[in-house]
Amino acid sequence: MKSKISFFNLGLVQQIFRQHGWIGSLYLVVLMFALPLQLLIISSKKNEYLLTEISNLLSFSINVQAMFLFTLPVLAGVFLFRYLQVELSVDMIHSLPIKRETLYVHHLLSGLVMLIVPIWLTAFVTHLVIQTNGLVPHFSLADLYNWGLIMTLFTAFFFSFTVVVGMATGMSIVQGIFTYVLLLLPFGLYELLNIHLRKFLFGFSINYFSTSTVEDLTPFTRFPTIGTEFLSFWETIIYLVLIFVLLFIGFLFYKRRSLEMATEALAFPFLRPLFQYGLTFSAMLLAGAYFDNEPTEQVGWLIFGYSSGAIIGYFISEMVMKKSWRVFHPKAFIGLTSYTAVILVLFTIIQLDVFGYETKLPKVAHIEGVYFGKGYEMLNNRVENQGKYSEDKLYIQDVHDLHENIVKEKVLLESISKMDTEPLSFSYIMNNGTKVVREYQVPTKVLEASLKPVMESEHYKKKHLQIVKEKTESITIHPTGLQSGTISIFDPAEINELRTILQKELYSQSYEEMVDTRSPWAQLEFFYSSPDQHLNSMSYDWKKTYEELEAWLDRKGYLEKARLFPEQLQYVEVAKAENLSDDRYPDPEQRFKSRPNQVKIEDKEQITIALTQFSEYSTYASYYVKMKTKAGNDIYGVYTDETVPAEIASMLK
Numbered sequence: 001m002k003s004k005i006s007f008f009n010l011g012l013v014q015q016i017f018r019q020h021g022w023i024g025s026l027y028l029v030v031l032m033f034a035l036p037l038q039l040l041i042i043s044s045k046k047n048e049y050l051l052t053e054i055s056n057l058l059s060f061s062i063n064v065q066a067m068f069l070f071t072l073p074v075l076a077g078v079f080l081f082r083y084l085q086v087e088l089s090v091d092m093i094h095s096l097p098i099k100r101e102t103l104y105v106h107h108l109l110s111g112l113v114m115l116i117v118p119i120w121l122t123a124f125v126t127h128l129v130i131q132t133n134g135l136v137p138h139f140s141l142a143d144l145y146n147w148g149l150i151m152t153l154f155t156a157f158f159f160s161f162t163v164v165v166g167m168a169t170g171m172s173i174v175q176g177i178f179t180y181v182l183l184l185l186p187f188g189l190y191e192l193l194n195i196h197l198r199k200f201l202f203g204f205s206i207n208y209f210s211t212s213t214v215e216d217l218t219p220f221t222r223f224p225t226i227g228t229e230f231l232s233f234w235e236t237i238i239y240l241v242l243i244f245v246l247l248f249i250g251f252l253f254y255k256r257r258s259l260e261m262a263t264e265a266l267a268f269p270f271l272r273p274l275f276q277y278g279l280t281f282s283a284m285l286l287a288g289a290y291f292d293n294e295p296t297e298q299v300g301w302l303i304f305g306y307s308s309g310a311i312i313g314y315f316i317s318e319m320v321m322k323k324s325w326r327v328f329h330p331k332a333f334i335g336l337t338s339y340t341a342v343i344l345v346l347f348t349i350i351q352l353d354v355f356g357y358e359t360k361l362p363k364v365a366h367i368e369g370v371y372f373g374k375g376y377e378m379l380n381n382r383v384e385n386q387g388k389y390s391e392d393k394l395y396i397q398d399v400h401d402l403h404e405n406i407v408k409e410k411v412l413l414e415s416i417s418k419m420d421t422e423p424l425s426f427s428y429i430m431n432n433g434t435k436v437v438r439e440y441q442v443p444t445k446v447l448e449a450s451l452k453p454v455m456e457s458e459h460y461k462k463k464h465l466q467i468v469k470e471k472t473e474s475i476t477i478h479p480t481g482l483q484s485g486t487i488s489i490f491d492p493a494e495i496n497e498l499r500t501i502l503q504k505e506l507y508s509q510s511y512e513e514m515v516d517t518r519s520p521w522a523q524l525e526f527f528y529s530s531p532d533q534h535l536n537s538m539s540y541d542w543k544k545t546y547e548e549l550e551a552w553l554d555r556k557g558y559l560e561k562a563r564l565f566p567e568q569l570q571y572v573e574v575a576k577a578e579n580l581s582d583d584r585y586p587d588p589e590q591r592f593k594s595r596p597n598q599v600k601i602e603d604k605e606q607i608t609i610a611l612t613q614f615s616e617y618s619t620y621a622s623y624y625v626k627m628k629t630k631a632g633n634d635i636y637g638v639y640t641d642e643t644v645p646a647e648i649a650s651m652l653k
Helices: 010-034 036-045 046-051 062-069 070-082 086-095 100-134 140-168 172-200 212-217 219-225 233-256 273-290 299-322 330-351 383-388 393-408 410-415 444-455 458-464 492-507 547-555 588-593 603-613 646-651
Strands: 367-374 422-430 433-443 472-479 487-488 524-528 535-543 569-576 598-601 623-629 634-639
Touching: 010 036, 010 062, 010 070, 010 100, 036 100, 062 070, 062 140, 062 219, 070 140, 070 172, 086 569, 100 233, 140 172, 140 233, 172 219, 172 273, 172 330, 219 233, 219 487, 273 299, 273 330, 299 330, 367 393, 367 444, 367 458, 383 634, 393 410, 393 422, 393 433, 393 444, 433 444, 444 458, 458 492, 472 634, 487 492, 492 524, 492 547, 569 603, 598 603, 598 646, 603 646
Parallel strands: none
Antiparallel strands: 367 422, 422 433, 472 487, 472 524, 524 535, 569 598, 569 623, 623 634
């Protein structure tokens, strides 16, 4: 009579838990210290403020939870299947009358049990702590279930991913390293590709494609954000599907894995070219980004970075696979040459813009909404950002005309020094629901004719020049150049009047006023309470063209202390700068001591003009300025070629 061997092997399970049960015990202890014990400590101190600051259990002791979530499931995957990586143990275990399927499933389920049971034991103890220590108002049962489900999901994912990597390699240390590298690879590779595509594709928006949506590419970056943004339904489904797919792939790998692959870096021949060329490509991008960190692009260093990175990555992969440093043979160079040829073809395709990315503009008739900004704001498909788009047809046409002008003048715009450029962002929502996003670093002076109708439009000003909508508690005026003498306004009626006047000044600005580089008379800081009752602030410039605002401050008796007046100055000194980016003298006073070509102004009318044209900050300058107050203070600033008073410029020729 044939004997039947049961699929469930109690002895095997007992052996697994005797040998590796410490992992589950450690996980339980860590989670107990991170959650229920910390809640007990806080509740015993009756720290209500801290409890209100904790939004949910996932954000509680987040560093401790994350550290062990990212390590213990990986360790479990490494240790439970370590017998596959050691020659003696792999032969011994597979000589037993136990099928491979049985070995795989038993180790897999044992690992999941010893990792998941501590999570739910911790959840149960946490529930008791919440119920018995008056913490029910702060944490609901739903919060507890949410914590348990997410921790279970991420733990199972890390474990299953490590298991699959273990099936594909024959060395435990390589399994651990590959697990973390492969989990971080989507995020890192995505970011590196964005950096290089920005260089080769005119208009590519690295900021848009590097927004918070990138965090979803790997659990290492997604988990820390779960405290404020829970997993969506589809994210949960995706993780569940990935776990089952990974476990199935691991099963297939185990069945087809040769026992002789123990101690080999890669257990399957088909993985070797993927590993080798993947490492070569990643190292090439990383080295290219490292050697291209200067604002002025130097092609020589970029080529050196790409070449050195590819060579280093290629031969490191050879050393890992051969487990030897003797890899410099003709066959290896043939593979490297083939890789180089493919990369050159790829770069040529991108550089020639074969697919028309740079010149492709959406048709105006197909545009449903448009966003334009000088600078970059996070624009994605989330509901709270939809209000930034305008559906006005005339405004869409103006923005489209500006965009079209940029594309046409690409050669001219790229030839101008980057010191004179500003970022311009375009985002279109098409009538089919898709989005087209472009971002440029271009000299705006060349584009003034196209920029003017866009920036002077009501739609642009409503999107970018709005006063804070929340109730303002107070307004503080910080005069430019004065070290003391701020003014605070608390009267609600005066605050509303000032808000109204400032909003009117913002909306009535011309393009020339909006791009004015001169320092404002002062900063108006609005203090307001956000919905969570925290006091926030927002600052606005009191520009030198805001005449109605100045008149209101004069009527209310604030003007005398709200800004710097010519009568407060003894004299103004101006020195000619040697070059626009001369920063050899970080001490402003040294700029004057080292400049033979300078002038001292004491005439009141000239001081008035000098003060009006003065700029406190600038990335570059044609003239250095020092103003001496009657109180004995020095105020340093600059003039550009556009802002320097004509009489002063003629004196310094």
